[in-house]
Amino acid sequence: MTEWEYAKQIIETIEQHGGEAYIVGGAVRDYVLGSLPDDIDLATSLFPEEVMMLFPKSVPTGIEHGTVTVIIDHRPFEVTTFRSEGSYSDSRRPDNVALGVSLEEDLLRRDFTMNAMAFHDGQVVDLYGGQHDLEERIIRTVGSPFERFNEDALRIMRALRFMSQLDFALHGELREAAKELGHKLEQIAMERIAIEFEKLLTGPAYKKALAEMVDLGIHRYLPNVSTELMRQVQQDERTPVDAASGWALFLHHAIDDTWLVPWKRSNVVKREARTLARLCETGLNEMNIYATDEHLLSTYFKMHGEEDLSHELKQSLPIQCRKELKFNGRDALELGARGEAIKQLLANLERRVILQKLPNHETVLREEAKRWLQRAGVS
Numbered sequence: 001m002t003e004w005e006y007a008k009q010i011i012e013t014i015e016q017h018g019g020e021a022y023i024v025g026g027a028v029r030d031y032v033l034g035s036l037p038d039d040i041d042l043a044t045s046l047f048p049e050e051v052m053m054l055f056p057k058s059v060p061t062g063i064e065h066g067t068v069t070v071i072i073d074h075r076p077f078e079v080t081t082f083r084s085e086g087s088y089s090d091s092r093r094p095d096n097v098a099l100g101v102s103l104e105e106d107l108l109r110r111d112f113t114m115n116a117m118a119f120h121d122g123q124v125v126d127l128y129g130g131q132h133d134l135e136e137r138i139i140r141t142v143g144s145p146f147e148r149f150n151e152d153a154l155r156i157m158r159a160l161r162f163m164s165q166l167d168f169a170l171h172g173e174l175r176e177a178a179k180e181l182g183h184k185l186e187q188i189a190m191e192r193i194a195i196e197f198e199k200l201l202t203g204p205a206y207k208k209a210l211a212e213m214v215d216l217g218i219h220r221y222l223p224n225v226s227t228e229l230m231r232q233v234q235q236d237e238r239t240p241v242d243a244a245s246g247w248a249l250f251l252h253h254a255i256d257d258t259w260l261v262p263w264k265r266s267n268v269v270k271r272e273a274r275t276l277a278r279l280c281e282t283g284l285n286e287m288n289i290y291a292t293d294e295h296l297l298s299t300y301f302k303m304h305g306e307e308d309l310s311h312e313l314k315q316s317l318p319i320q321c322r323k324e325l326k327f328n329g330r331d332a333l334e335l336g337a338r339g340e341a342i343k344q345l346l347a348n349l350e351r352r353v354i355l356q357k358l359p360n361h362e363t364v365l366r367e368e369a370k371r372w373l374q375r376a377g378v379s
């Protein structure tokens with residue numbers, strides 16, 4: 001069964017129990033655009049407790065804003081009760097959400113017209129001109145962009161990331177509102193901004209979106225992002241292919257290892273970005289091929305739009321890891337080495353084997369080790 005068929009099943013079950021349910025949000029946008037959505041979200045007139053009673057495998061993943069995750073055949077579907085949002089006093093979270101409103105109101109709270117459509121029974125419910133804007137390839141807020149960005153400034157970042165992902169233009173009034181209200185991004189949690197920025201960087205029109213961001217002055221509210229840095233990233237011929245490689249381009253041009261810190265990314269992403277940035281600096285050589293995970297080398301090739309030779313390069317090295325070296329710490333101890341000398345000796349032999357200056361051969365390495373220790377004054 002396809003995702004749509006599962007979603008239909010959920011809708012039917014809800015309707016059999018007297019409720020209304022629709023596919024909503026990004027899935028409807030993608031459907032109208034003729035592409036397959038990543039995930040399908042549903043909206044319903046039923047309350048979360050009622051949804052949980054109908055579907056034995058369901059998890060209250062966001063019950064305070066009406067969301068239950070229904071699991072069918074190991075696939076998750078977010079089912080959210082129709083809701084409207086009360087006033088926003090802080091430009092980021094509504095002071096309260098009201099459950100049990102109409103579909104019309106639920107769609108009205110959504111950010112952009114293209115994201116404010118619903119789908120049911122083969123029909124698109126399009127109350128705010130989403131299909132028209134998709135045809136025109138324009139991103140437009142539902143209602144006044146000044147009001148909508150005042151409520152939640154993250155929508156400015158979202159507009160730019162959809163611009164990149166879809167290669168759309170921003171509506172004129174939306175641009176004006178973004179210029180005027182960009183400073184409100186300072187009130188938004190950095191993690192949420194960073195997630196949208198990552199999606200922007202990996203979209204096909206990311207250069208256009210970055211240029212628009214500078215035109216609108218939005219980059220000034222992002223940490224460590226100067227106009228010059230934005231220009232350098234746009235001029236770079238490498239392309240971000242995932243979050244880590246996107247950040248790597250900024251790190252590479254910023255020439256500052258701490259550049260990523262205020263963005264609050266995970267340790268894995270930070271480490272990968274640093275590794276990729278360093279590879280961009282030096283190019284590939286035996287030592288960094290040895291030290292870098294194959295999947296990151298693969299990313300490196302993809303960023304450069306080159307054939308992925310990561311596997312072949314890794315395999316062409318004489319050894320893949322320290323364990324494969326035919327000389328180890330115990331051998332060094334036997335030769336009288338201790339502590340720091342062992343570490344240095346192993347690193348030295350490992351390096352020469354990788355660079356093919358020495359064969360990975362027990363007796364040869366042992367003789368070399370003796371010589372090294374003599375020179376180091378150990379024995």
Ligand code: ATP
Pocket residue numbers: 024025026027038041109110111112115116152154155158
């Ligand atoms: P993607 O395909 O990248 O997941 P999406 O449109 O599904 O895109 P989500 O962030 O998953 O984006 O949000 C789901 C839906 O929730 C959106 O389509 C939109 O209707 C609504 N939405 C999300 N964030 C906001 C927001 N900040 N303000 C208003 N509506 C929002």
Ligand code: MG
Pocket residue numbers: 026039
């Ligand atoms: Mg989504």
